[in-house]
Amino acid sequence: MKNKESHITGYPTYAYVLIILLALTTISVAATGYHLGAYTVALALLIASIKVATVISYFMHLRSESLFLKVAVSGVFLIFTLVIIITFFDYLFR
Amino acid sequence: MTDHTVHTEHFDKEAGKLGMWIFLFTEMFLFGGLFLVYAVMRAQYSEDFHTAAEELNTFIGTMNTVFLLTSSMTVAMSITAIQRNERRLALFLVSLTLLLAMLFMVDKYFEWSHEFEYGVYPGSDVLKNMPHGELLFFGLYFMMTGLHALHVFVGMILLTINFIRIRKGSINQENFLLLENSGLYWHLVDLIWIFLFPLLYLVS
Numbered sequence: 001m002k003n004k005e006s007h008i009t010g011y012p013t014y015a016y017v018l019i020i021l022l023a024l025t026t027i028s029v030a031a032t033g034y035h036l037g038a039y040t041v042a043l044a045l046l047i048a049s050i051k052v053a054t055v056i057s058y059f060m061h062l063r064s065e066s067l068f069l070k071v072a073v074s075g076v077f078l079i080f081t082l083v084i085i086i087t088f089f090d091y092l093f094r
Numbered sequence: 095m096t097d098h099t100v101h102t103e104h105f106d107k108e109a110g111k112l113g114m115w116i117f118l119f120t121e122m123f124l125f126g127g128l129f130l131v132y133a134v135m136r137a138q139y140s141e142d143f144h145t146a147a148e149e150l151n152t153f154i155g156t157m158n159t160v161f162l163l164t165s166s167m168t169v170a171m172s173i174t175a176i177q178r179n180e181r182r183l184a185l186f187l188v189s190l191t192l193l194l195a196m197l198f199m200v201d202k203y204f205e206w207s208h209e210f211e212y213g214v215y216p217g218s219d220v221l222k223n224m225p226h227g228e229l230l231f232f233g234l235y236f237m238m239t240g241l242h243a244l245h246v247f248v249g250m251i252l253l254t255i256n257f258i259r260i261r262k263g264s265i266n267q268e269n270f271l272l273l274e275n276s277g278l279y280w281h282l283v284d285l286i287w288i289f290l291f292p293l294l295y296l297v298s
Contacts (some may be wrong), residue, residue, distance in 0.1 A: 004287075008177045009170070009174055010174065011171055011174060013168050014167050014171050014174070015167070017167065018163060018164060018167040019164075021163045022160065022163060025159050025160070025163070025282075027235070028292055028296060029152065029156055029296065032152070040296075040297070041297060044292035044293070044296050044297070045292070047292070048156045048288050048289050048291075048292050049291065051288045052285050052288050052289070053286055055166060055281055055284060055288070056281075056285070059166050059167070059170045059277075059284075060278055060281045060282050061278075065111075067109070069112065072115065072119075073115070076119050076122060076123075078128065079095060080122070080123070080126050083126070083130065084129075084130060084133060087130060087133075087134060087219075088128055088133070088134075088137070091134060091138075
């Protein structure tokens with residue numbers, strides 16, 4: 001960590017990442033044309049999660065950050081997921 | 095004061111970045127709270143949310159997604175450019191990011207003014223006469239996209255400061271933490287939109 005050359009990501013990597021993100025967006029928009037019922041939201045959220053993970057790892061360079069930061073970021077998402085689950089338990093089994 | 099006074103400026107890049115991430119966590123929970131309200135309301139008024147979401151223009155939403163994703167790439171590339179000491183390229187990439195941000199805002203302006211024309215704006219009579227669920231959907235829609243647009247605006251100010259600093263040379267190959275942290279902020283704006291877009295525009 002100390003005095004280590006900071007990691008430099010090449011331009012092509014970013015371009016590939018953008019292509020993947022745009023492709024996922026296209027799939028997400030195209031999927032609304034099909035009537036998948038309850039799965040529509042699930043699929044949309046799944047694609048959004050993949051996109052978010054890609055942005056965090058590559059654009060925000062989390063993959064080359066310290067383990068501490070990786071754990072912290074995962075922890076925040078975990079807490080938020082738990083908050084949603086607990087809230088819905090409350091609403092559904094009231 | 096002796097001649098031997100040495101000024102050592104304390105600078106910890108890791109801490110600077112960590113501080114930015116912690117700030118971003120608070121931002122995630124700010125929007126997280128709104129997402130939570132959205133999830134609960136949607137579960138209770140799913141029919142109304144479907145009908146209301148159909149009113150939104152998916153094309154404009156998709157265009158804005160493309161603008162933000164591309165701008166995220168250009169700002170990430172600008173950091174590579176600064177690390178390789180390619181100043182002119184870095185300046186070009188930051189201005190490209192700014193341009194894409196402006197396109198996002200112009201799009202948003204047209205989208206909102208179109209809705210306002212039909213009387214769809216917070217507190218309007220049209221909204222008041224809608225079924226309760228649709229009123230809630232539009233309330234959340236304006237709150238969430240409005241707060242997001244405010245973040246885009248703040249991001250644009252940050253990018254402008256970075257542009258000036260790169261020009262002046264105070265952001266350079268050795269010292270580019272401000273650009274990195276502004277980049278992180280800009281990506282967060284992108285992250286929030288990645289969730290907002292399908293939840294508001296694609297659920298119909």
